[in-house]
Amino acid sequence: MSSLPSPARCPFRLDGSAADIHGEAAALRALGPAVQVELPGGVPAWSVTDPGLARRLLIHPRVSKDAHRHWPAFIHGDLPADWPLRIWVDIRTVQTAHGADHRRLRRPLVPAFTARRVRALVPWIENATSTLLDDLAEAAAVAPDGVVDLRTYFASRLPWLTVTMLVGLPEAMHDRFQAINDTVFTTDLTMEQTDATAAEAARLLADLLVIKTEHPGDDIASSLVGAYHEGLIDERELADSIWMVLGAGYGTTANLLDHAAVNLLTHPAQRDMAVSGRVGWEQVVEETLRHQAPVASFMMRFPTEDLSDEATGLTFSRGDALIINYAAVGRDAAVHGADAELFDITRATAREHLAFSHGSTYCLGAELARLEGRIALSALFSRFPGLRLAVEPSFLTPLPSLIFNGHREIPVCLEGTSNS
Numbered sequence: 001m002s003s004l005p006s007p008a009r010c011p012f013r014l015d016g017s018a019a020d021i022h023g024e025a026a027a028l029r030a031l032g033p034a035v036q037v038e039l040p041g042g043v044p045a046w047s048v049t050d051p052g053l054a055r056r057l058l059i060h061p062r063v064s065k066d067a068h069r070h071w072p073a074f075i076h077g078d079l080p081a082d083w084p085l086r087i088w089v090d091i092r093t094v095q096t097a098h099g100a101d102h103r104r105l106r107r108p109l110v111p112a113f114t115a116r117r118v119r120a121l122v123p124w125i126e127n128a129t130s131t132l133l134d135d136l137a138e139a140a141a142v143a144p145d146g147v148v149d150l151r152t153y154f155a156s157r158l159p160w161l162t163v164t165m166l167v168g169l170p171e172a173m174h175d176r177f178q179a180i181n182d183t184v185f186t187t188d189l190t191m192e193q194t195d196a197t198a199a200e201a202a203r204l205l206a207d208l209l210v211i212k213t214e215h216p217g218d219d220i221a222s223s224l225v226g227a228y229h230e231g232l233i234d235e236r237e238l239a240d241s242i243w244m245v246l247g248a249g250y251g252t253t254a255n256l257l258d259h260a261a262v263n264l265l266t267h268p269a270q271r272d273m274a275v276s277g278r279v280g281w282e283q284v285v286e287e288t289l290r291h292q293a294p295v296a297s298f299m300m301r302f303p304t305e306d307l308s309d310e311a312t313g314l315t316f317s318r319g320d321a322l323i324i325n326y327a328a329v330g331r332d333a334a335v336h337g338a339d340a341e342l343f344d345i346t347r348a349t350a351r352e353h354l355a356f357s358h359g360s361t362y363c364l365g366a367e368l369a370r371l372e373g374r375i376a377l378s379a380l381f382s383r384f385p386g387l388r389l390a391v392e393p394s395f396l397t398p399l400p401s402l403i404f405n406g407h408r409e410i411p412v413c414l415e416g417t418s419n420s
């Protein structure tokens with residue numbers, strides 16, 4: 001018998017093309033603290049929009065992220081064969097593990113993200129930023145209309161260079177890995193596209209593992225290979241973890257830089273406050289994380305027993321699928337006030353978001369992402385004081401992803417550039 005609840009219980013169908021993440025989030029929030037939804041592919045889940053409920057579920061010891069052990073619909077083969085989100089629950093990494101397995105898979109990654117290691121990256125990130133701003137200026141100089149895509153040349157480039165350096169990815173492999181990442185993070189793939197991407201990812205990772213076994217370095221791939229040789233993780237966990245860290249560090253931070261830049265470009269008074277130093281860049285970063293959660297939702301969770309939440313009166317059954325709607329949580333009026341929908345870098349509650357999650361699965365790269373954000377944004381806006389959008393804001397199109405909240409491209413003019 002199928003373990004999927006009947007579609008009649010899932011009235012709210014999420015838009016896989018993610019054309020209006022915040023409109024959808026507001027509609028869900030209006031329906032209650034958690035709402036039964038239908039994911040692309042007709043798969044039922046709960047979308048959790050209430051910050052208090054989200055926090056309680058994120059730290060609940062009886063809520064797992066391991067579909068292989070705790071999601072009956074996945075275990076019994078009840079999901080559609082061509083389910084476009086399958087890769088997100090099928091992979092074997094810290095992101096999809098529970099309890100002791102989660103701790104085991106997190107351990108080899110931790111050394112790369114200590115406060116000391118992240119602080120030591122400052123000169124490297126500053127240098128990379130400066131080079132990318134030169135590249136941006138060059139691209140604008142040769143573009144017939146002077147218009148360049150800030151997303152391609154800067155917002156996604158810096159996080160990609162940073163995460164590939166941390167992972168220890170040889171430069172010759174960068175482009176092929178990047179192509180896979182760009183494909184995987186859309187949520188409207190066909191089955192053929194999903195299969196082809198998985199096959200290419202497997203080929204690339206096999207090549208990388210040979211290199212890191214023969215020439216280990218001080219990087220995440222080598223640390224994972226070491227854990228593999230010690231018998232702490234298996235071959236699949238090793239390959240999937242490398243792929244996951246690349247994805248986790250790239251699109252996420254690109255979305256942060258993307259939305260921060262677009263928000264400042266469309267709010268001149270706030271841009272002045274940041275550029276003049278009246279409000280710190282850390283506040284720009286936090287308000288962007290709150291207002292435009294770079295990971296809008298997803299990372300499925302599954303109660304391992306029936307759970308009743310006293311505060312909301314809701315009951316979640318064992319094996320239900322839950323997704324935390326970080327985009328909705330960041331704009332909760334009870335926490336941030338009636339103007340929660342507005343971008344305001346002076347907001348007192350800016351840090352009170354869950355964009356990096358909460359509890360034992362809190363984002364390992366949070367401080368690195370914040371650092372990249374502060375360095376990149378302050379350098380971008382001081383280098384190009386005349387930076388402006390080349391299109392009306394309403395022409396910016398969102399990424400076709402339920403998970404990744406960013407724009408496909410950000411056409412800008414660098415008008416009024418300064419090399420000082």
Ligand code: HEM
Pocket residue numbers: 094095106109163166245248249250252253256293294295298299354355356357358360361362363364365366368369
């Ligand atoms: C603005 C940038 C970023 C955002 C918004 C973000 C968001 C998140 C979220 C929401 C989770 C938790 C998922 C959950 O609890 O289900 C997470 C976990 C994680 N993130 Fe990030 N992330 C960002 C940057 C990064 C970077 C730069 C890296 C690494 C280079 C990274 C690596 C990880 C890892 C390894 C985990 C798994 C932690 C665990 O499960 O123990 N993230 N991130």
